Amino acid sequence: MDSQPKASIAIEINGRTLRDEIDPRMLLVEFIRERARLTGTHVGCDTSYCGACTLLLDGRAVKSCTLLAVQADGCKVTTVEGLERAENLHPLQAAFARNHALQCGFCTPGFLMSAVQLLSDNPDPDDAAIRKGLAGNTCRCTGYVNIIAAVKDAAIQMRSS
Ligand code: FES
Numbered sequence: 001m002d003s004q005p006k007a008s009i010a011i012e013i014n015g016r017t018l019r020d021e022i023d024p025r026m027l028l029v030e031f032i033r034e035r036a037r038l039t040g041t042h043v044g045c046d047t048s049y050c051g052a053c054t055l056l057l058d059g060r061a062v063k064s065c066t067l068l069a070v071q072a073d074g075c076k077v078t079t080v081e082g083l084e085r086a087e088n089l090h091p092l093q094a095a096f097a098r099n100h101a102l103q104c105g106f107c108t109p110g111f112l113m114s115a116v117q118l119l120s121d122n123p124d125p126d127d128a129a130i131r132k133g134l135a136g137n138t139c140r141c142t143g144y145v146n147i148i149a150a151v152k153d154a155a156i157q158m159r160s161s
């Protein structure tokens, strides 16, 4: 029998608040996938290495496998499912598609969320700044060249919109 007391949390996820009673040991990524049923946030490792679980917590990119869900209580989370606006792809999503910046796509949500923060901090990054901004994300398929091209492409689109 699990005698662990439950924790009450409320997290705004993609604009909608989800309240729940959870095991205080639940990871944020587990909460997002299992309670919010938003499975675009992936789990690719158990070492805080791959970045597949990256989402925005109060506007900052974090690896959600490194946080407890209770640490996000009262915060705003944006996942990859929250990037679309009015059924239009986010400019980064469109640029990833245009530049063939994914193959299997497993890493893509994490790259997109890190890139959102990168372009928010620096709307006109050069290659070195993009590599640094995405250093916490790993891709085993693409070789990164097209990912960098996609982020540059999105930056141009976003600056001109
Ligand atoms: S699942 Fe790999 S860093 Fe979070």
Ligand code: FES
Binding pocket: 101, 102, 103, 104, 105, 106, 107, 108, 138, 139, 140, 141, 142
């Ligand atoms: S596209 Fe397959 S791991 Fe990145």
